[in-house]
Amino acid sequence: MSSSIQSQGAAEVHPDVLLVERARQGDIAAFEKLVKQYDRQVFRISQHIVQNREDAEDVVQDAFLKAYEKLDQFQGNSKFYTWLVRIAVNESLMRLRKRRTGRMVSIDEDVETEEGSMPRDLADWSPDPEALYGQSEMADILRKTIQGLPPGFRTVFALRDVDGLSTEETAEALGLSIPAVKSRLLRARLQLRERLSRYFKNRDEKPAAAKLSQEGAK
Amino acid sequence: MTCTEFLAQLDDMLDQDAAIPLRADLQEHLMECEHCEITLNTTRKTIEIYRSHEIYELPDDLRERLHQAIVSKCRKC
Numbered sequence: 425m426s427s428s429i430q431s432q433g434a435a436e437v438h439p440d441v442l443l444v445e446r447a448r449q450g451d452i453a454a455f456e457k458l459v460k461q462y463d464r465q466v467f468r469i470s471q472h473i474v475q476n477r478e479d480a481e482d483v484v485q486d487a488f489l490k491a492y493e494k495l496d497q498f499q500g501n502s503k504f505y506t507w508l509v510r511i512a513v514n515e516s517l518m519r520l521r522k523r524r525t526g527r528m529v530s531i532d533e534d535v536e537t538e539e540g541s542m543p544r545d546l547a548d549w550s551p552d553p554e555a556l557y558g559q560s561e562m563a564d565i566l567r568k569t570i571q572g573l574p575p576g577f578r579t580v581f582a583l584r585d586v587d588g589l590s591t592e593e594t595a596e597a598l599g600l601s602i603p604a605v606k607s608r609l610l611r612a613r614l615q616l617r618e619r620l621s622r623y624f625k626n627r628d629e630k631p632a633a634a635k636l637s638q639e640g641a642k
Numbered sequence: 643m644t645c646t647e648f649l650a651q652l653d654d655m656l657d658q659d660a661a662i663p664l665r666a667d668l669q670e671h672l673m674e675c676e677h678c679e680i681t682l683n684t685t686r687k688t689i690e691i692y693r694s695h696e697i698y699e700l701p702d703d704l705r706e707r708l709h710q711a712i713v714s715k716c717r718k719c
Contacts, residue, residue: 471698617688
């Protein structure tokens with residue numbers, strides 16, 4: 425193995441590192457394996473950010489191509505996947521900017537909103553909200569709901585909660601500090617919860633606030 | 643504990659395995675505050691729902707097309 429890639433411990437070399445090493449030496453089949461391994465995730469992340477299917481397709485192509493061109497810059501001190509996600513996020517933000525006629529779009533956009541810092545809709549949800557809607561209707565609701573979040577929020581949520589990256593990996597992929605990731609994640613989660621309440625709230629039950637005031641009057 | 647103090651810990655509670663009992667002071671607040679109980683449960687459900695539904699699927703035919711395009715561009719690099 426080349427000394428240019430640091431393995432994470434002598435006994436354990438991630439299989440991706442070996443594929444990257446082979447791809448660097450011109451083995452395109454090795455790179456194709458990496459594409460097959462991560463294309464679905466890259467597509468999903470891009471869709472979450474750009475909210476447009478054609479753009480997401482372009483991002484998948486551009487991100488993998490850029491990764492291939494830059495393989496020499498991959499140092500192996502982070503996971504290949506985290507490194508790839510960082511490229512895909514940057515490509516996605518560039519696409520978003522192009523679609524918005526050149527207006528700058530960054531991971532910091534609209535994160536100063538106060539929405540979601542404190543829950544407002546306190547009605548409880550139906551015990552089984554997923555049973556209220558069919559599969560495709562549910563997917564529409566989830567897409568519509570996440571679409572309304574600022575890009576910086578939905579990106580953090582997509583990486584951390586949907587894709588399952590750790591807080592540290594999410595911070596690394598986005599070039600953010602850990603506290604910034606945590607703060608955005610909390611607000612993204614609360615905003616989504618608030619918005620989903622419109623669809624999932626238990627219609628038979630009175631809101632908790634009303635119940636509490638009734639109890640207080642007793 | 644106030645609701646604001648409780649919410650400041652929400653992330654840790656959501657990221658913690660649901661089977662692990664909550665800290666005693668958080669548990670105590672939940673017992674007496676229905677608002678926070680609903681917020682915790684429905685936010686946890688929000689994450690679960692997004693995790694269990696693939697809302698942006700990559701169809702096989704498109705996947706195949708993307709692979710071919712990527713590999714052919716890589717060969718030209």
